[in-house]
Amino acid sequence: MSEKFDTPFQSNIVPTILELGSTLKFRCYKGISCFNACCKNADITLTPYDIIRLKQRLGKTSTELLKEHTVPFQMDQDGLPGVKLRTTDDGACLFMTDEGCSVYEDRPTACRYYPLGNMIRLDTGSKEAHVDYVLIKEEHCKGHEEARELTVHDYLVEQETAQYDEMNKEWQQLMLMKRSGGPSVGKPPEATLQMYFMCAFDMDRFRRFVLSDNFKATYDLEDSTYEVLAKEDVSLMQFGSRLMKQVFFGLRTIPEKNGVWEKRVDERQEVWDARRQAEIQRQQQTEDERYSGDD
Ligand code: SF4
Numbered sequence: 274m275s276e277k278f279d280t281p282f283q284s285n286i287v288p289t290i291l292e293l294g295s296t297l298k299f300r301c302y303k304g305i306s307c308f309n310a311c312c313k314n315a316d317i318t319l320t321p322y323d324i325i326r327l328k329q330r331l332g333k334t335s336t337e338l339l340k341e342h343t344v345p346f347q348m349d350q351d352g353l354p355g356v357k358l359r360t361t362d363d364g365a366c367l368f369m370t371d372e373g374c375s376v377y378e379d380r381p382t383a384c385r386y387y388p389l390g391n392m393i394r395l396d397t398g399s400k401e402a403h404v405d406y407v408l409i410k411e412e413h414c415k416g417h418e419e420a421r422e423l424t425v426h427d428y429l430v431e432q433e434t435a436q437y438d439e440m441n442k443e444w445q446q447l448m449l450m451k452r453s454g455g456p457s458v459g460k461p462p463e464a465t466l467q468m469y470f471m472c473a474f475d476m477d478r479f480r481r482f483v484l485s486d487n488f489k490a491t492y493d494l495e496d497s498t499y500e501v502l503a504k505e506d507v508s509l510m511q512f513g514s515r516l517m518k519q520v521f522f523g524l525r526t527i528p529e530k531n532g533v534w535e536k537r538v539d540e541r542q543e544v545w546d547a548r549r550q551a552e553i554q555r556q557q558q559t560e561d562e563r564y565s566g567d568d
């Protein structure tokens with residue numbers, strides 16, 4: 274089984290699959306006839322690291338950035354929350370200027386990749402994600418008519434995607450695990466989805482949550498860890514993905530105070546069993562409906 278993670282810039286055009294060594298013919302520069310055409314019709318899904326870069330660039334809190342520059346959407350059938358860049362009513366990115374992108378050095382992952390997208394899949398039995406690249410050719414983009422030819426690898430180096438890839442890795446893995454988890458995960462309750470949103474995107478609110486007395490009474494962390502989480506957005510983001518893996522899948526990498534886990538298991542066992550049962554029934558019903566026409 275393979276799982277797709279994300280394809281930046283939605284398009285009706287069927288993309289071509291590429292490897293790192295594949296070549297593409299492409300050049301984008303100020304002065305090209307289509308300059309800014311892509312940003313006038315922006316459909317950009319943001320990663321947690323994109324949020325950090327943008328909020329630091331603009332000197333805003335994550336809560337302010339989310340309110341002013343993003344719109345929420347559902348990433349899967351379970352209502353897993355995601356965010357996209359907010360646009361004007363005409364679809365233009367709010368960061369677009371006549372001179373180009375006003376946040377260029379901190380532009381989101383999807384903007385760096387374009388006209389490439391990445392499709393991340395988790396092969397059956399493997400814990401390592403595999404990345405395929407796709408070339409997205411849209412009519413308005415004249416960069417494909419330019420004479421320059423280069424490898425996917427060299428294009429990604431030019432666009433400085435490496436740091437973004439590294440920073441996005443943990444969250445991508447979490448999403449893949451969630452998508453391939455089946456009935457053992459089930460549809461998360463609303464409170465868990467809200468917690469996911471906070472951990473992934475609203476890190477300043479998440480920071481207050483982590484530094485609260487309630488959190489400290491539950492989790493057994495060193496004071497030095499709290500000091501780092503109080504100051505560093507990236508460390509907090511990485512901690513957030515660990516916490517969500519713990520919440521979704523029970524992967525206990527964050528130590529809890531004595532007896533807390535057992536108490537929670539006692540309290541929640543009935544709820545977890547009911548959720549698992551409901552999910553199995555839902556999947557069974559879907560299968561029955563799919564094959565009912567085959568008799
Ligand atoms: S963030 Fe910059 S590159 Fe990305 S769509 Fe907006 S203006 Fe274009």
Ligand code: SF4
Nearest residue numbers: 301307309311414416
């Ligand atoms: S060449 Fe493509 S990516 Fe570059 S400005 Fe034109 S539409 Fe945008």
